[in-house]
Amino acid sequence: MEVTDVNIRLACDRICLPAVSENEVQKLFTPGEDIPTCAGFMRGHGTYTEGEDLKASVAGVKEQVNKLISIKPLKSRYNGEIGDVVVGRVVEVQQKRWKIDTNARLESVLLLSSVNLPGGELRRRSSEDEKMMRKYLQEGDLISAEVMNVYQDGALSLHTRSLKYGKLSQGVLVKVFPSLIMRRKNHFHSLPNGAAVILGNNGFVWICPASGLEHQEDSGSAGGFIQDLEKEVPKADREVIARLKNCILALANSKMMLYDTSIIYAYEESMKFTVTELLLPDVMVDVANLTQHRLHLDIAE
Amino acid sequence: MADILLSEAEKTFILHGVRDNVRNDGRSCSEFRPIELELGLVENANGSARVRLANTDVLVAVKCEIDNPSSNFPDEGKLDFFVDCSANATPQFEGKGGEQLAVELAALMSRAYQTRESFNLSTLSIIKGMKCWKLCIDVLILECGGSLIDAISMGTKAALADTKIPKVSVIGSDEGSLELELADEADGREEPLDWHHAPCLVTLNKLEDSLLVDASAEEEACCAAALIVGVSPNKKITTTSIPGHGSFLADSKVFTRALNLAVDVGVKLNTALEAAIKKHQTLKPPPRGFLD
Numbered sequence: 001m002e003v004t005d006v007n008i009r010l011a012c013d014r015i016c017l018p019a020v021s022e023n024e025v026q027k028l029f030t031p032g033e034d035i036p037t038c039a040g041f042m043r044g045h046g047t048y049t050e051g052e053d054l055k056a057s058v059a060g061v062k063e064q065v066n067k068l069i070s071i072k073p074l075k076s077r078y079n080g081e082i083g084d085v086v087v088g089r090v091v092e093v094q095q096k097r098w099k100i101d102t103n104a105r106l107e108s109v110l111l112l113s114s115v116n117l118p119g120g121e122l123r124r125r126s127s128e129d130e131k132m133m134r135k136y137l138q139e140g141d142l143i144s145a146e147v148m149n150v151y152q153d154g155a156l157s158l159h160t161r162s163l164k165y166g167k168l169s170q171g172v173l174v175k176v177f178p179s180l181i182m183r184r185k186n187h188f189h190s191l192p193n194g195a196a197v198i199l200g201n202n203g204f205v206w207i208c209p210a211s212g213l214e215h216q217e218d219s220g221s222a223g224g225f226i227q228d229l230e231k232e233v234p235k236a237d238r239e240v241i242a243r244l245k246n247c248i249l250a251l252a253n254s255k256m257m258l259y260d261t262s263i264i265y266a267y268e269e270s271m272k273f274t275v276t277e278l279l280l281p282d283v284m285v286d287v288a289n290l291t292q293h294r295l296h297l298d299i300a301e
Numbered sequence: 302m303a304d305i306l307l308s309e310a311e312k313t314f315i316l317h318g319v320r321d322n323v324r325n326d327g328r329s330c331s332e333f334r335p336i337e338l339e340l341g342l343v344e345n346a347n348g349s350a351r352v353r354l355a356n357t358d359v360l361v362a363v364k365c366e367i368d369n370p371s372s373n374f375p376d377e378g379k380l381d382f383f384v385d386c387s388a389n390a391t392p393q394f395e396g397k398g399g400e401q402l403a404v405e406l407a408a409l410m411s412r413a414y415q416t417r418e419s420f421n422l423s424t425l426s427i428i429k430g431m432k433c434w435k436l437c438i439d440v441l442i443l444e445c446g447g448s449l450i451d452a453i454s455m456g457t458k459a460a461l462a463d464t465k466i467p468k469v470s471v472i473g474s475d476e477g478s479l480e481l482e483l484a485d486e487a488d489g490r491e492e493p494l495d496w497h498h499a500p501c502l503v504t505l506n507k508l509e510d511s512l513l514v515d516a517s518a519e520e521e522a523c524c525a526a527a528l529i530v531g532v533s534p535n536k537k538i539t540t541t542s543i544p545g546h547g548s549f550l551a552d553s554k555v556f557t558r559a560l561n562l563a564v565d566v567g568v569k570l571n572t573a574l575e576a577a578i579k580k581h582q583t584l585k586p587p588p589r590g591f592l593d
Contacts, residue, residue, distance in 0.1 A: 003331045003565040006573040011339035011351070012586035089306060140306040170314040172325050233314065235321045242327030275327030280335050 007280070015282050029056040029071055037069060044070025074255070078104045078178040078202035080156040084147045085187040087173070087200035088158070090137050096130060098137055100145070102202045103178065106155040110137075114148060114159035116166070142168040144188075144198050144206065164188060168198075170233055171208030172245050176252040178203035182259040189260040193267060195240045199258060207244050209237045239275060243267065246278035247287060254288035261298075266291040305522045312523045319511045325519065331566055333448075333515045336455070338574070340463040340581050342588055348464025352456040354515070356446020361438065361456035363464045367481065368435035370426065378425020379435040380414055382407040384453070390445035399442075405544070406440070406453060412540040413454065413500050413531035419539050420461075421495045427469050431479060434466060448515045450529055454502035455574055461496040462578045500531040500539040501570045503563045507549065512559050514566050528559050532567025534575070 029035060035047065035054045043049060046058045047070060056062075060073035080086070080102070088108060092099035098110040112125050112133060137143065144165050145158035160166050181199050190196045190210050198206040233241075247266040251258055269290040270278055277283050307315075315325060322329050334355040343349035346362035353359075370377060384406040386399025393399070414420050425434040438460065440453050468484035468491055506516040506524040513520055521527075526547020531539035538560070543549065549556040 002329075003562070003569055004329060006333045006336065006566075006570050008336045008338050008573045008577040010577060010581055010584070010586065011337055011589040012584065014337065014589060089308075091306065138308075141308045142311070168308070169310045170317075171311070172314065173311070232317050235323055238318055238321060238323045239327060242323060242325060245326060276329075276332060279326060279328070 004276075009280075013282075015285050026061045028059065029062060030059050031055075031057055035062060035069060035071070038067065040067055042068045044068045046071030046073060072179070074179055075177050076179065078102060079154075080104060080108070080147045080150055080202070082147055082150060084183075084201040085144065085198070086147060086156075086158065086202045087142065087144050087168070087198055087204035087206045088202070090139055090141045090143065093134050093137070093139065096125070098133070100143065100158060102156065102158075102200075103175070103204060104154075104156060104202065106153065108147075108156040108158050109151075110143070110145060110158045110160070114157070114161060116161060116163075137167065142173065142206065144168060144200070168206055169208065170231070171206055172241055174205040174207065174245050174248050176203050176205060176248065176258065177255075180252055180255065180258050181205075182257045184259055189263075191244070191260070191264060191267070193240050193244075194237055195244055197244065197260070197263065199260075205248055205258070207241050207248075209233050209241065243270060243275045243278065246270070246275060246284075250278060250284035250287045251291065253281075253284050254292075256288055256292065262291055262295060265294045269294065305518050307519060307522050311519070315520060315523050316508060319508050319513060319520075324513075325517070330511055331514045331562065333451075333570070334517075338455070338459060338577050338581070339589060340459055340578065342590065347466065348460045348462070350456045350459035350463055352452045352459065354446075354448055354452045354455075355517070356444055357448055357452045358442075358444035359449070359452040359456045360441040360443060361453070361460040362441075363460045364437045364439070365464070365466050366435050366437065367427065367432055367469075370430065370433040374422070375430040376426050377422035378433040380411070380420065380422065381435060381437045382410040382414075382440070382457075383437065384410075384440045384442065386442045386445075390442045394442075394445075406450060409450060409502070409529065409540065409542055410438075410440075410453065410457065412542075413502055414539070416539055418535075418537065419498050419500050419531075419533050421498075424495060425466075427481070428471065428479065432481065436461075436464070447518050447521055448504055450502045451504055451515065451570075454500065454531070455570070458496060458499040458501060458571075458574060459578055461499055462582075464496075466491060497575065498533050498535065500533040501567050501574065502529055502531045502540075503567045503570065504529050505559050505563055505566075507547065507555065507559065510555060512555075512562055514562075528556075528563065530560060530563035530567065532564050532571070534568065534571040536564055536568055538564065 033056050037054050047054055048057045056071045058071055058073040060071045063070050063072050086102045088100035088102040090098050091101045096112045100108045100110050102108045145160045147156050148159040149157040181201055187199045194210050196208055196210045247270050251266050266287055270287050273283055318324055337353040339351045342351050343362045347365045348363040351360045384403040386394040386403045388395040427433055469481050472482045473480045505528045506513040507526045508524045526549055527544055529542040533539055
């Protein structure tokens, strides 16, 4: 086996992040900092009052809607909304539901009544179904689902009642900050290079070969629970997936928003580097800069 | 070191990828992730180094003290390893959680440096039979993300390269007790030779028939066994260790393959580390530290 050379850099060559910035540099508030207010303001998330002053309780940017002042944090746990698409991992199998880890403050809940049974039948869940729960989803399995409901304590209730949701097969999971995922109409993207991407609102991004997603839609009657473990993903697809993973991490490192266009542009800009070069920090900043540039050109047109 | 949950499909994907020599992030099976090195961060130590390997962050400091040599080896100095798993690294290290791992790592490092060929302890002797230098090598684990022993061994070698031992002269002997004088700063200090032969330890994870260098946390969760080999720059093996519950005996060809691969990787690692250390010593940059 050929052994590649090892790359050791010195700390003095480290590049300062972020080198990528928008047109205006927004003012960042740190916890405890005073927020300039208007008369008759209302206090939103991320703030607290100390005497007469309004102060920030998290580190982030100020968002003002009329008189409502709130601070939006950059790095926080995922706060679910109804209708969000999430990618989650099963951590527990309970009596009539599964507990899913979605990078939120509490584990999300997937009720047995919210999944499609294999065979696509619509019937009342019996005790037989409860015992077979582990056959559908086990600890460690990854699923894509939609948020159906938000409980009072903030926990999310998920459902996989559409054919495009369900257990995820072979692929790679990338974890980024939830605030970097842009809210869009469609979170399932089939990219032109042969891979498919699911951008979960909770910051979990799933990359898989395009045939994986198609297979899920074809096997309609199965309700998305069949996994093809025998099938080997071809080497070319694997390299595409690895490159996509590194591009997404490069964009996330420079705190750029992730959506289908930015990922496609980052992929194209990264073609001049090898896949392993994309692991180097200076190359990551380079790719993020080039993507930013292209996105600006798009807006300018 | 934390247990990561993975689905069967993800494990299958990783396994097939490793067979094709294309891992999840595009690396080949024998490639390291980018490594960052800095020397001389700790000012009140005689030598220090910090190594950052993807998620793993390790700080190594070397302090010298004068000690009596052991009666078995009167003309040799001493090397004392101490590893501290700080609770910053993972929540499992809180309290006494990291103690067992720390003791294992310290013992492994001691074994790797045992042979005279990797580090000549006689250079540390001041007066044969009476006084010698004892190098206390303290390793602080700040963040734990796989390939821990690799980072520790690189940090140790770099810290030893950065170490400057003060010159000592005997000024008097008073009925058996000696008086030693340390040279002034102005007179200059000497550095120990022989850090060039210090070993680097390489961890190889075995996934079915393939061997992985520098496995990420997900890959480690799929691997059954690991092999740690200490390799010195002249292609010699100083120590081996098989941690955990896995075994290599099922197929002895894998073991010999693993040793050969470890030697090749170890030699490359040593070369790259030496080049980086030399570059740092010629450039003498100001300390950059932890914050960007």
